Amino acid sequence: MTDTALVEVRGLTKHFTTSGGVTRAVDGLDFRISRGETVGLLGESGSGKTTTGRLLLRLTPPSGGEIRFNGADVASLRGAALKTFRTQAQLVFQNPFDALNPRFTMRQSLAEPLINAGVAKAEREDRMQAVLRQVHLPDAASVLATFPHQMSGGQLQRVVLARALILEPDFIVADEPVSMLDVSVRAGILNLMRDVRDAMGLAAIYISHDVTLVRYVCARTLVMYRGRIIEDGPTADVVRRPRHPYTQALISAVPVPRAQQNRAPILLRHNRGGSLDLAVGCGFRDRCPHAFDRCVVEKPALRPVASAHLTACHLDL
Numbered sequence: 620m621t622d623t624a625l626v627e628v629r630g631l632t633k634h635f636t637t638s639g640g641v642t643r644a645v646d647g648l649d650f651r652i653s654r655g656e657t658v659g660l661l662g663e664s665g666s667g668k669t670t671t672g673r674l675l676l677r678l679t680p681p682s683g684g685e686i687r688f689n690g691a692d693v694a695s696l697r698g699a700a701l702k703t704f705r706t707q708a709q710l711v712f713q714n715p716f717d718a719l720n721p722r723f724t725m726r727q728s729l730a731e732p733l734i735n736a737g738v739a740k741a742e743r744e745d746r747m748q749a750v751l752r753q754v755h756l757p758d759a760a761s762v763l764a765t766f767p768h769q770m771s772g773g774q775l776q777r778v779v780l781a782r783a784l785i786l787e788p789d790f791i792v793a794d795e796p797v798s799m800l801d802v803s804v805r806a807g808i809l810n811l812m813r814d815v816r817d818a819m820g821l822a823a824i825y826i827s828h829d830v831t832l833v834r835y836v837c838a839r840t841l842v843m844y845r846g847r848i849i850e851d852g853p854t855a856d857v858v859r860r861p862r863h864p865y866t867q868a869l870i871s872a873v874p875v876p877r878a879q880q881n882r883a884p885i886l887l888r889h890n891r892g893g894s895l896d897l898a899v900g901c902g903f904r905d906r907c908p909h910a911f912d913r914c915v916v917e918k919p920a921l922r923p924v925a926s927a928h929l930t931a932c933h934l935d936l
């Protein structure tokens with residue numbers, strides 16, 4: 620073994636059983652995240668991104684497979700080890716307007732995780748000041764006295780991020796961190812996330828359906844489709860030369876500077892969704908312009924197509 624990954628996922632599944640049948644929300648994921656690595660998890664609505672994030676943070680139990688954090692099996696953590704995990708791995712909420720208690724001042728919201736972690740009062744003050752500087756809200760005295768309704772969306776998202784960072788985690792899951800914000804404030808938050816990444820050496824998964832965000836913040840990109848990872852590679856390679864037909868369609872819909880080919884958007888066939896049997900074959904076969912016999916009977920495994928670049932497709936890519 621060379622380095623131990625910070626996060627290591629093997630055969631991870633989450634199937635939901637409802638009156639409508641079984642939803643294979645997460646259907647066999649394998650990936651690793653190194654210390655300090657920022658990974659984008661890209662995919663359309665319902666592809667299983669949020670479920671994956673919740674599994675990684677042990678907010679929901681898996682149906683199968685394994686997650687290792689710092690080498691330890693996350694499902695078997697108990698007592699002090701579980702408490703440590705809860706400080707080391709943090710969630711950044713999607714909607715800053717829902718993420719903070721409306722009756723709490725920013726001081727109360729930021730103090731809460733510190734109190735739960737047993738941090739003494741004097742140190743709590745120092746940590747709050749430091750983390751607010753880190754998220755570029757330097758006027759701590761006035762920020763800490765403010766209630767959520769007195770803040771803009773961009774300011775709130777900075778406090779939400781501060782709350783996730785205040786226990787100095789090794790890993791964060793940011794689920795659509797800017798999707799609720801106006802376009803004009805998004806760039807500021809994205810810049811901040813880049814600064815935080817560089818300053819803290821934090822490993823992170825940024826969940827998004829927005830190629831632009833992932834391109835801006837993430838060194839590596841995982842593309843998810845119907846509960847499976849169908850492409851995994853350096854972001855620059857995935858964007859410049861997407862291999863999987865689904866990724867190609869996804870990328871073709873956004874303008875990319877210096878792309879290998881400046882393509883017209885690839886239009887996919889209508890999504891048949893629910894009627895497709897996802898237990899066998901490729902989950903993209905009903906919409907894929909290149910699907911052939913093998914795609915109906917055999918689930919494509921992730922395989923290398925270039926350096927550090929994997930694709931789950933039977934085509935010769």
Ligand SMILES: Nc1ncnc2c1ncn2[C@@H]1O[C@H](COP(=O)(O)OP(=O)(O)OP(=O)(O)O)[C@@H](O)[C@H]1O
Pocket residue numbers: 635636637642643644662663664665666667668669670671828
């Ligand atoms: N608690 C649940 N019970 C039943 N089905 C669920 C549950 N949570 C998620 N699902 C289903 O699992 C699938 C994946 O959902 P998930 O929320 O992970 O997708 P997503 O990629 O985050 O989508 P979005 O981009 O819309 O946030 C969907 O079909 C969803 O309806």
Ligand SMILES: [Mg+2]
Pocket residue numbers: 668669670
């Ligand atoms: Mg989601």
